[in-house]
Amino acid sequence: MDLGIAGKWALVCGASKGLGFGCAQALVREGVNVVINARNADALQRAAVKLTTAGADTAGAQPVVLAVAADITTPEGRAAVLAVPGGPGRDFDIVVTNAGGPPTGDFRDWDRDAWIKAVDANMLTPIELIKATVDGMAARGFGRIVNITSSAVKAPIDILGLSNGARSGLTGFVAGAARSKLAAQGVTLNNLLPGKFDTDRLATTLGAAATKTGKSLDDVRGAQQAQIPAGRFGTPEEFGAICAFLCSVHAGYITGQNLLADGGAYPGVF
Ligand SMILES: NC(=O)c1ccc[n+]([C@@H]2O[C@H](COP(=O)([O-])OP(=O)(O)OC[C@H]3O[C@@H](n4cnc5c(N)ncnc54)[C@H](OP(=O)(O)O)[C@@H]3O)[C@@H](O)[C@H]2O)c1
Numbered sequence: 453m454d455l456g457i458a459g460k461w462a463l464v465c466g467a468s469k470g471l472g473f474g475c476a477q478a479l480v481r482e483g484v485n486v487v488i489n490a491r492n493a494d495a496l497q498r499a500a501v502k503l504t505t506a507g508a509d510t511a512g513a514q515p516v517v518l519a520v521a522a523d524i525t526t527p528e529g530r531a532a533v534l535a536v537p538g539g540p541g542r543d544f545d546i547v548v549t550n551a552g553g554p555p556t557g558d559f560r561d562w563d564r565d566a567w568i569k570a571v572d573a574n575m576l577t578p579i580e581l582i583k584a585t586v587d588g589m590a591a592r593g594f595g596r597i598v599n600i601t602s603s604a605v606k607a608p609i610d611i612l613g614l615s616n617g618a619r620s621g622l623t624g625f626v627a628g629a630a631r632s633k634l635a636a637q638g639v640t641l642n643n644l645l646p647g648k649f650d651t652d653r654l655a656t657t658l659g660a661a662a663t664k665t666g667k668s669l670d671d672v673r674g675a676q677q678a679q680i681p682a683g684r685f686g687t688p689e690e691f692g693a694i695c696a697f698l699c700s701v702h703a704g705y706i707t708g709q710n711l712l713a714d715g716g717a718y719p720g721v722f
Contacts (some may be wrong), residue, residue, distance in 0.1 A: 455697065456700055458512045460484050462546035462547070463547045464548040465548065470652060471688055471691050477692050479548075480503045485518075489521070500517050518538055543588050548600065548695060567617070586634055589637075595638060595639035595640070598644050599642070599644070600646065602645055603647040626643055640698075643710045647718070
């Protein structure tokens with residue numbers, strides 16, 4: 453299926469690896485020009501090279517890949533991605549928001565600073581990026597916002613309280629903004645909720661669980677995969693493909709949704 457977005461410009465945050473990279477790769481394969489972002493400049497540059505190679509396989513013009521090493525949770529970082537030389541300025545057609553998730557822990561230990569940091573990263577940063585780009589999208593009659601959130605929005609996990617809280621705030625905001633007049637102007641806003649995907653972040657979580665329980669990493673991986681109806685973790689490639697579809701011309705009637713990709717792990721009907 454031709455997604456109909458070749459030649460458009462996308463900003464993909466947190467894209468040097470993991471789910472963000474999967475999204476950038478899927479978009480580049482569709483001929484989309486991308487500005488990718490992460491903090492570590494070397495890792496980001498390596499990702500840009502891989503994406504340029506992936507773009508060489510597209511049928512049309514070779515997509516442009518620009519890299520901006522910056523902390524997206526800061527005003528300076530956001531200003532840098534929105535003003536990268538050779539990029540579209542604020543005229544992005546597609547924005548995929550993403551940043552690292554907050555740390556796990558016991559809510560009794562989190563002070564105001566911990567909460568502000570989580571809310572900044574996982575709620576206010578996406579909102580600022582949406583604010584900076586949607587009116588231009590609306591003026592041009594096409595726009596796609598995809599926020600990478602978490603299955604924890606639908607099924608909160610006790611030790612992920614910072615994530616549950618901050619991401620729920622974003623979810624509520626998006627539900628309202630998506631149903632504003634942007635919906636009639638060709639701009640969709642959706643959240644993509646990962647369950648367990650095989651990325652470095654998951655590897656860190658599994659490593660911590662192995663250390664805590666004294667079990668081997670393989671045992672912990674096996675036990676967690678066995679709890680997922682699909683019997684496995686997801687891959688960044690399949691996450692990216694879902695994201696690219698949501699960004700496509702075919703997904704213009706999907707807005708304000710929270711799309712769960714979790715191999716069937718969430719047990720509810722809705
Ligand atoms: N993987 C899963 O199973 C899963 C499940 C539920 C939710 N999630 C959520 O999905 C998001 C992506 O997870 P992932 O598994 O892809 O993580 P990952 O493999 O650790 O990759 C995170 C990416 O984001 C970048 N990043 C982190 N903080 C950033 C910041 N402040 N500014 C700019 N870039 C930043 C990282 O690069 P630098 O460190 O160099 O900045 C890296 O490129 C996270 O919010 C995570 O909590 C993941």
